[in-house]
Amino acid sequence: MVRHESNGTPALIQLDSQNRLFCRGRWTADAVAGLASPQSLLRLFPDNSVTLDASGIDALDTAGACQLKRIESDLLTAGYEVGITGLQDRYRILLDEIESHPLENVAGPLPTPGMLEAAGRWFVAGRDEMERFVAFFAEVMLRLFWFAGHPWRIRWSEAWGNVYAAGCNAIVIVGLLSFLMGVVIAYQGVAQLRIYGASIYVADLVGLSLLRELAPLLTAIIIAGRTGSAYAAQIGTMQVTEEISALRTIGVSPLDLLVVPKMLALLLVLPLLAVFADILGVLGGMVMARIQLNIGFAAFLDRIAESVSLRSFLIGVCKAPVFAGIIAIVGCYQGFQVSGGAESVGQRTTVAVVHAIFLVIVADALFSVVFSALGI
């Protein structure tokens, strides 16, 4: 029987008077750690055979037995003949047990690939990923077109739930951040415009930059972090717990139940949040202009009405659904890519947020290029 006696001396090896290596003390997991291989003692040996006298071992567990075996094999490789004597019968069983499971030499984990191989693997993995993403994107688009012809088949209750979660619950954070954004732009703008005596143009600056560019972009980034990650984590966890497979076998398409309602919800919510961000952002700028320049609210709004065309506002709002599509597709796609366990969910969620934000900014840049080419 193996017992850890809680007292007693730690494991020890000594050279005794009969030229034997005397093992004593507790050979247990908590007490054999400091034990070194007795090579140094062996210089004193005249001949090539060593006896390990184990009669002094008070307690032995698997770790202790492994340590004893290791010492034995170290001595064997050093060219000694080794015998273990005096081990109590109850511990002999344990040692035999370990001997009966020889540590087969198996190949360890694959060596880390070289640079060329790593680059190749990275490229192939990237290509496969791209292929899967395009396939997923196409599948979702096909379902959306089909639903456009059969709107009564859309799971509206799911969609409304998502509208609430992605929209209503995000109002505070979106409003607060765009208000602050307005404050920052006005503050920085005033500092520059003052030099030219053109302080009133701060309204143009705040209005145009926010409505046309920053408010939709900021909203999309917040939603990518907040909702895109939630989508990936939810679908990913369902993948781990085989809920996705269960849906399929019951005959419910996971795309219809999970992806399409999320997509529609975000398509509706993101433009609304962008408009809300416009309003709060301008409000922030207005408050700042009043504090710093004493420009009244009415004067500020007049200036905005003059300088910011309806078209600029619409351009901003029109980008929002595109951003929404990107966030929803990337989030859901990464969710479906989860395989294995908890770690994969975490990885895929991170990737979903990073890719969504990246693609949103790329799309925004493309919009700028296209609009300037069209002269809008």
Place this chain on the structure above:
Amino acid sequence: MSGQAGKHIVVKMRGVTTHMGGRRIHDKIDLDIVEGEIFALVGGSGTGKTTLMHEMIMLRKPDAGAIQLLGKDLARITRAERQVLRKQFGVLFQHGALFSSLTVLENVGFPLREHTLLDNELIDSVARVKIMQAGLPADAAFRYPRELSGGMIKRAALARAMALDPKILFLDEPTSGLDPHSASAFDDLVLRMKQWFGLTVVMVTHDLDTLWQAADRVAVLGESRLLGMGDMDSLSRESHPLISQFFEGPRARHRHTS
């Protein structure tokens, strides 16, 4: 039930009462588990078998009553004593609960790495002994849990539970999800582990074959209390309807003679 004179009692429960969701699932349960036996908790779904086990392994506190584990009263021990106790029992969770980011070898070595000062080489060799003892092929050591079958996951989890050579091994549904052959092999494994190490084994199970093959003593939970306790022969002769229902359903038709 302390018939085995001279043996230590490793788990002792007195008046343990637990409420869950407004329902009393344990009502003043008294229970003694003796050193070196294989003790099984059985009962229908929702009778609180797993909860009772969680109370023994300090994952949950009972609402009333006292539990002693290896002579220590769980309600009044210090944090440090609790850590010491935790090194003396191993738990096999129902679904293995292997850490998915670690290989089997790292999973089995994990308790050793946390609780001892052994060097990596020794930890790996202890872990590999445990992996072999659990009946896993040697090359399983470098695989991740997701690459293992259900039976292999159970074996790897058993190896991890045994890593520190515990005194008590807790098994939650050890054979659920295994095919009959693997389940029977797993029972053998537990029996062998018990013989090698003088383990006390506490298990929650539904598996009648396991009960006949491995259990020394069985306690039947039901109606918030222990309906009966004893070896399988005497329990299977009990007349209490809930007990006989458990042992004499259509699935119990293969009578064992152990």
